[in-house]
Amino acid sequence: MAIKFRTDGKEVKITGEKDMPPMAASLGLMTWNKTGSWRNLRPVIDYDKCIDCFICWKFCPEPAIIIVDERPVIDYDYCKGCMLCAEECPKDAIITEVEGK
């Protein structure tokens, strides 16, 4: 069976049902699963228009908009391109680009 890694660095080897938790709970975080590759549309923040209201940060259904140095930053490792942020931005400061290969 698969080997899963805990984010705290511990390695857990699953060789059978006895090593598994009773329910489908992962043995750690799912941060290794970078869902950004699912994205067809790419939101890009125009920081000249952005007023740092953080409405995009509030609406993002993933935690894919993070705050870096008091400004919203899109984490493309996890952003799935749902474009809710662009829809909700009161200043139309989030541009939609088509994701390339």
Added chain:
Amino acid sequence: MKMTMMGNYAASWGAQLSRVQVIAAYPITPQTLIVEKLSEIVADGELDAEFIKVESEHSAMSGCIGASAAGARAYTATSAQGLALMHEMLHWAALARLPIVLTNVNRAMAPGWSIWADQNDSLSQRDTGLMHIFASSSQDILDSTVLAYKIGEQVLLPTLISFDAFFLSHTMEVVDMPPIEDVDKFLPPYNPEYKLDVNDPRSFGALTSEEHYYEFRYKMQEAMDQAINIIKKEGKEFEKLTGRYYDLIHPYRCEDADLILVTSGTIAETTNVAVDELREEGKKVGNLKIRIIRPYPKQDILNVIKNCKKIAVIDRNISCGYHGIFAQELKSALYNETNIPVWGYLAGIGGRDVKIENIKEIADDTLKSDKPEDLIWKGVKL
């Protein structure tokens, strides 16, 4: 302390004695009084719990799932259409292995619109993976609630406690309320190994491929198998505390019986009286009350029925297109094990009263008959 109370309030006070921490509920007759009383208890500060008013039963179970996943003791109650609306989340609660307790007042499914007793609502949830108790008295309701947390939190399975609308939900009975200090000793706080915890983050219910899903089902079945012994063990512990013993089945005068009636819910209590009267008439009849249908007490049943000549099952439910569900389950348990013939009777569907004389007729008809039948519509007006 002995009190007179409706079955619904026995459920409320059972939840209070269990010190539930989150109650998420939506009203539906005949259950409403259960959560109404609990909302009063919480508002009066007599129970340290969050009472979440939700917009549907689907949300009620979802709220319980979130609370239980975070390590809280969660409770809800519903009936009939409300239970049906919870269906998706019942699977979720069971597969997520969350020991939530759900009380369902057995009410006939609509249409025709009905609020009266019928087991089809909860039996439709048979395969969701919840342990399933059919309580037959108000005392049973209260005690089962405490026991369901004690057992469920060991095997990590949710429990559905069902009981008949009006015959129990709105009927006053004497109930012995154990002191909460005694219940505290019996039922320690819930502290699961896996829970939502910001200091130990993990994901719950994540994508599970065929590589692991099969094994999770294996674990769930294993938990159900373990639950049989734990139900008995905790039943005995509870007896030390209260003098009342609860098992998966409760046989009454079955030892030397030629005919054993197999019953559940309030019909089981009436059948005990019918059995006494039949015995006075010289007929060797016994009553086997099925209190818990999941996990199914197959071996216990085989031990009780092994020497009888005939079995008659009385079902307040029907799986249309086949027959009564308790009868189906019993026959599947007996297959390969015995050749005792089984008669399947329906009675009390949609809340129709099942009287002592109706049960005596069923017993007399079965004693006279030499040809077993799957489906006999007792008292149907044709």
